[in-house]
Amino acid sequence: AVIMKDRTTGRARGFGFVVFIDPAVAEIVIKEKHNIDGRMPGFELGFSRTVEAKKAVPRDDQNVLSRTSGSIQGSPGPGR
Numbered sequence: 001a002v003i004m005k006d007r008t009t010g011r012a013r014g015f016g017f018v019v020f021i022d023p024a025v026a027e028i029v030i031k032e033k034h035n036i037d038g039r040m041p042g043f044e045l046g047f048s049r050t051v052e053a054k055k056a057v058p059r060d061d062q063n064v065l066s067r068t069s070g071s072i073q074g075s076p077g078p079g080r
Contacts, residue, residue, distance in 0.1 A: 017056070029053050 003016040020026035030053045 026055070030055065 001016055001018045004013045005011060006013055018029075020029070032053075
């Protein structure tokens with residue numbers, strides 16, 4: 001597991017990554033509800049602590065998704 005931290009302060013940014021060897025286990029984790037320190041995430045002391053598990057999208061696929069969903073920006077092609 002890797003917890004993402006702010007480069008300047010070293011404080012956790014509130015998310016991280018876990019790699020599973022068995023894809024079946026990863027699917028189970030994505031579908032299950034999660035808890036933090038034995039408690040279900042929710043509002044505590046004014047902070048929202050939610051846990052969201054989802055599949056990683058490779059960087060190449062992210063670029064394709066961002067180009068196909070939403071507006072495509074740039075200059076028109078030749079002759080336009």
